[in-house]
Amino acid sequence: MPVYNTPLSFLTECLESVKASNIKSLYEVIIVNDGSTDSDVVSFLNNYKDGLTKIIHKENGGVSSARNVGLKNAGGEYVICLDSDDLLLKEINNAIIFLENNKNYDLLYCDVPFFGDTKYIAKKREFSLFRLLYISNFLTPSCTLFRKSIVEKILFNEDLSYSEDKDFFARIAYAGYRFKYLPTPFCRYRKLFNGQSLSQKRIGHSDYVENFIKNQFESHKIINLYSVNSYVIENFTKQKSNLIKLILIIHFPRLFEFLLKRKVFKNNFVVD
Numbered sequence: 571m572p573v574y575n576t577p578l579s580f581l582t583e584c585l586e587s588v589k590a591s592n593i594k595s596l597y598e599v600i601i602v603n604d605g606s607t608d609s610d611v612v613s614f615l616n617n618y619k620d621g622l623t624k625i626i627h628k629e630n631g632g633v634s635s636a637r638n639v640g641l642k643n644a645g646g647e648y649v650i651c652l653d654s655d656d657l658l659l660k661e662i663n664n665a666i667i668f669l670e671n672n673k674n675y676d677l678l679y680c681d682v683p684f685f686g687d688t689k690y691i692a693k694k695r696e697f698s699l700f701r702l703l704y705i706s707n708f709l710t711p712s713c714t715l716f717r718k719s720i721v722e723k724i725l726f727n728e729d730l731s732y733s734e735d736k737d738f739f740a741r742i743a744y745a746g747y748r749f750k751y752l753p754t755p756f757c758r759y760r761k762l763f764n765g766q767s768l769s770q771k772r773i774g775h776s777d778y779v780e781n782f783i784k785n786q787f788e789s790h791k792i793i794n795l796y797s798v799n800s801y802v803i804e805n806f807t808k809q810k811s812n813l814i815k816l817i818l819i820i821h822f823p824r825l826f827e828f829l830l831k832r833k834v835f836k837n838n839f840v841v842d
Contacts, residue, residue: 571601572636573615573654575608580655580760582614585623587657587758594663599623600640601654605630634726634734637711641721649718651711652757657685661756665715668752676747677716677739679709686760695808697749698801699740700793703784705801705841707736713757714739720747732776737783744787805841816840 573581588599599622603615615625626639637651648666652658665678682692694708701708724745726738743749784790806813815835818826829835 571599571652571654572604572633572640573601573606573611574604574630574633574636575606575611576654578608578610578614581611584652584654584656584658585620587659588652591658591660591662593666595666597622597646598644600643601625602636602640603627604632604636632728632731634728634730638725638728641718641725644718644721647718648715649721650715650757653712653760655760655762656712657758657760659756659758661754662715664754665752665756668750669715669717672750674748675750676720677714677742677749678752679714679749680752680755680757682710682713683755683758684761685758687763688761691755694751694753695804696751697743698797698804699743700797700801702736702740702743703789703793707733707739709735709739710759711735711738712759713755715756716742716747730779730782732779733783737779740783740789741787744792802841809842812840812842 571584576584585599599620601615601618601623603612603625605628606612606615615627618625624643626643628636628639640651641649648669650658650662661680665680669675669678679694679697681694684690684692692708720742724738724741726734730737806816815826815838818829819838819840826835826838830838
């Protein structure tokens with residue numbers, strides 16, 4: 571759990587959610603204080619006593635640096651990179667049991683319930699490297715549980731200030747690790763429109779970073795026609811609204827333009 575000046579109310583709420591999740595397995599919480607300057611946060615961390623919690627203080631180096639310190643110090647078999655303002659749910663126990671009983675999978679991810687300044691559930695689908703690289707980053711560290719053995723070979727790229735999570739998951743997939751989608755959420759993700767997150771600031775020249783992620787393992791060679799076709803078929807199978815959109819665009823373009831102007835559809839993309 572990386573902490574950098576997290577509002578104290580959010581941090582304590584996060585820690586309480588871990589306790590309330592009633593994890594059935596032996597577990598530890600590793601908090602990495604990434605050079606926080608907020609006196610309330612620093613005082614809280616200096617005085618926080620919990621037999622299951624380890625607190626590591628370091629100079630500020632960014633979220634990837636903090637996560638890597640935590641991962642290197644983790645002693646468990648499974649790991650979740652929980653952000654310090656998110657909430658863990660009791661369903662994490664089901665995720666642990668799934669990985670325990672399904673050795674052929676290495677990383678488990680779930681639907682993401684957003685709360686805070688917005689409230690909705692981001693529905694996920696079965697893993698597609700094509701979608702991850704070329705459509706959108708649909709994975710979040712707080713909502714993924716993975717085997718510790720992965721980070722013995724792959725860590726977050728500390729040189730990236732944007733899309734470091736997308737890069738992390740892409741390299742895991744490229745290395746041959748198996749992903750599995752579990753619909754039932756085991757974490758709630760806090761969404762704030764305060765302009766403070768890297769995704770909101772768009773720090774780090776996002777186009778450059780996106781190209782870097784693809785080019786480091788020549789993604790155009792590993793994404794074949796079969797993977798694209800499989801993704802498109804699943805997209806239309808699972809997202810009926812996209813199929814309707816496609817039919818309108820092809821056969822009733824004027825009607826679609828009218829509906830687009832009336833904001834019935836947000837855009838003219840037929841895959842997402």
